Amino acid sequence: MIQRGGTGRPRAELDVKTTKAEPQPADFADVRATNLAVVLRHLRVNGPSSRASIAASTGLNKATVSSLTSDLIGQRLLRETGLSGNRIGRPSTVLALDGSAYAAIGLQVAADSLTALAVDFAGDRLLLWHRAFDGEPATTGAGRAVTAITALAQRAAVRVRQQGRRVLGLTVAVPGLVEDGTVRLSPPLGWSDVDLGGRLAGSLRQPGLDVAVANHAGLAALAELRHGGHPAGLDLTYVTGAAGLEAGIVADGRLLLGARGFTGQIGRFALGPAGSPTLQDLAGIEPLVRRTLPDVDPEALTDLGPAVEQLAVLARSGDAGAVAALRDTGCHLGQGLALVANLVNPEVIVLGDHYASLAEWIVPAAEAELARHTLAPAAGGARLVASALGRHAAALGAAVSHLDRIDTGHLPETR
Amino acid sequence: MIQRGGTGRPRAELDVKTTKAEPQPADFADVRATNLAVVLRHLRVNGPSSRASIAASTGLNKATVSSLTSDLIGQRLLRETGLSGNRIGRPSTVLALDGSAYAAIGLQVAADSLTALAVDFAGDRLLLWHRAFDGEPATTGAGRAVTAITALAQRAAVRVRQQGRRVLGLTVAVPGLVEDGTVRLSPPLGWSDVDLGGRLAGSLRQPGLDVAVANHAGLAALAELRHGGHPAGLDLTYVTGAAGLEAGIVADGRLLLGARGFTGQIGRFALGPAGSPTLQDLAGIEPLVRRTLPDVDPEALTDLGPAVEQLAVLARSGDAGAVAALRDTGCHLGQGLALVANLVNPEVIVLGDHYASLAEWIVPAAEAELARHTLAPAAGGARLVASALGRHAAALGAAVSHLDRIDTGHLPETR
DNA sequence: GTTACTTTGGTTAGCGTCTAAACTAAGTGC
C-alpha cells in the first residue's frame, strides 16, 4: 500500500472500464450515478436504515439523500418498511432494498449439464434448473449445446417475467478463455472459437436485455464477493474445483480481466520443461478421482459429483489411501495457490465446487504448503476457506454480474 | 472481456482507492477533476493540440474545454505555444503541457547504493544522483542507510526548489514487502519492519509534500507505463532484474496492490516440496553470475553491474558456456513468466534492469518457454520486451507516481 | 394538557459545472 503523507480528504475518482486509453469525460449524470450507488451500497452493507442515518454515515447531504431515495423508490429499488421508534425525537422511516422488480439470469455450462439460475435484486433465488445434456455431452460438438443453451435461456427469461420481474441481463458462464462473447478455447468442453454470445444475442434480442458470456471462475468470484458473507470490497480469489482448475481474482473491488480477459488459468501452472506435470494434473479433481477410484468407469466421469461424494465417504470412514491422496492433492494445491498469493496477494482464497466438499481433508495440507511458500506468511499469506455457495456459484455470479451494475449506479432505463 | 449487448454510451464510473468498502460520494469537484484529467491525458497522449480539437476528440463541450484549459494555464500546467495556420478558417492557438512548474523526486535503494532522481511534469529529468553506501552497505543495518536516505532526499528537494520547481512529492522505492510506509521485509536489503516512511515524513515535513515508500517493481512498472513508449492504458508487467526478482503489475490502468500491497513476489515461485529451487534460484541474475563467473569475488557482488557487463562481453564473443547459461536462465524465466501470463494476462512483460542488458540472449529462450506454457499462445500469451529505461526505472517510477496524480485530475493546491 | 426539546425529513435559495446556441474573432478564396 502506498502511503500518502499529504492531507485532504480521499477524493472520489473517475475511472473507465470500456475504453482504456482515453478516459471519458464526466458530467452530472455520473455524479448522480455515483451517489445512487453510494446509497444502494450502504443499504446492502449495513441493512435497512433511515434517510437521516444514510446521510450521516455516507457524508451526503440530507437533501441529496432525500432526492436520491425518492428516485430509487420510484424505480422500485427501495421500499419504505415502516417507522422505527427511536428513544426520542421524530421516528424515522426505514428504507430497505426492494428486490422484487428486477432480476437477472445466469447459466453455467459444464461438459455434461447445464444450469440456469435467476436471482432478483435482493438476492432471492427465483429459479434453479439443472439439465443434463442427455446422451450428447457438450464435448461432442458445440452446435447442439449452443442450441440447448439458447433454448434454456429463452425459457428461463420467460419464466422470470411470468414471476413479475423485469429481466435485466443474462450471462453464460463457461470454463476456458472467453473473449468478446466468443469462447476462444475451452478444454473442458472441447470448444474453440464458438460465438456463443452472437447466437444468444440473436435469439434473445430484446430492448434493455444485456447478454454476455464470461469465464466461470471470474463469475464465481463475483458471486462469492456478494453472497459469500465476506466484508464488502475484500480482495479474494476463487478457485474452481470442477470443469478445469481456474481462478477468479477480485482485486480493488473489481474482477481482474487482464489484456484480453484470459486471467486465472492456474491449471496450466507448471515449473519445468515442457511435459512437466501441470497443477491440473497434480491437484485437479478429476486426476484425483482417477487415481483414488481406479475402478470407476472413465466414461461416467463427465460428472464428477458422485465420485467426489464416494471419495468423501471413504475419507470420512478413515480409508488411509483416500486420506493420503487428498492430503497429496492439498499439498500440490497449496503450492499452486502460493504462486497466486505471491503474485496478487489476495486476503482470502476461496475453494469452490468439489474442493469445498473435500475441504476437510485438503485444506490443512494446502494451508501448510501455502505458508511455507509465501514470503511473510503471517502478513502476505492468504487465508484459505471453503466456499459455501455450492456447485452453482458460477451461475449465481453470472446473474449477479448484472445486478452489480445497479449497485454501481447504472439504474435500469425506465421504459 | 465481458461483452455487453445493451446499448448506451460507456459511462464513466466513480471509484475510490483509499476506502474499499464504502464508496465516497461524488460532487462537482469530482466532475471537474475528471475533466481536467481528460484534457491533460489527451495532451499527453496526442501531443499539443488546440482547444477545438480537444473538444472534438474528447466529447467535451467547447465552452467546457475553454474553462478547463483556462484553469490549467492558471496553474501553469498548460501553455499556449503559438498559432497553427490551418488551410482555412481562423488559426488555432496550440496548447501544450507545461512541465516547468512542478516536479517530484524518486529515490531507489539498493544494497550497495542509493539513487535520487527528479523529473518535472513534462517528464524532463532535473537531477540524477547516484551514491554508494561506502563501506557500509544497507545490509549491515537499516539505521545508517535510513539516515543516508533522508539526507539525500532532503538535498534533492532543496536542489529541485533551487531550479524553480515546486516539489509535489517524494517516494522511496525499495525491494520487498512494503506496507503503509514501513518496509516489512526486504531480503535484498536484509531489513524487516523498518519505518522508513515515518523517518522521512519526520525530517521532510512541509506543506503539500507527499511522502511515500513503495515496492520498486511496482514503481518501475509505472515508469514503464508512462515513459516506456507504450500505448496509454496498456496492461503490462515489469520484471526487476536486480535486487531480487519481483514483478510490478499494471492492470486496468492502475497498479495491482492486492490486500496489503505484497504483490509480484515472483522470485518466491516454486512448484514442489519445501526446499525446491525457487525462480530466484533458477532465473535470478545473481545466481546466474555466480554460476557463470565462479572466480568473481562474492563480496564484490553487492553491485552486479560489472559482472553482468562481463557476462555480456563473454556472450557477445561467442563463449559457449555463457550463452548456454543465459539460455538456461531464459528458459526458467520464461517458465516463471508463463505463470504470470496465465494468471494476470498482461499484454506485454517488460524485462528490466540486468535482464534488459542481457535480453539478446535471454529473450528467445524465454519466449519459447512462455509460448509452450500458455493455453493459447497467440491469444493469451504475452509479448516479451526489454525495458529501455535503464537501471533507474524504479526511481523514475517513484517520481512519476506523484506526477500521475496530476494526470488524474488532482491538481496541486494553490498556495 | 401544555410547553420545551429532539430528531426526521422536506423545502428553498444559492452555487458550481456542464451544455447548447449565439456571437465575436480571424483567417482564406473569389
Add this chain to the structure above:
DNA sequence: GCACTTAGTTTAGACGCTAACCAAAGTAAC
C-alpha cells in the same frame, strides 16, 4: 469587399449538490 470556414468566448439554462430553514412527529418535564 463579401461569402465562407474555423476558433474560441459569452450567455442563458439545466442539473445536482449544499446549507439553512421549516414543518412533522415524537418524548420529557411540569
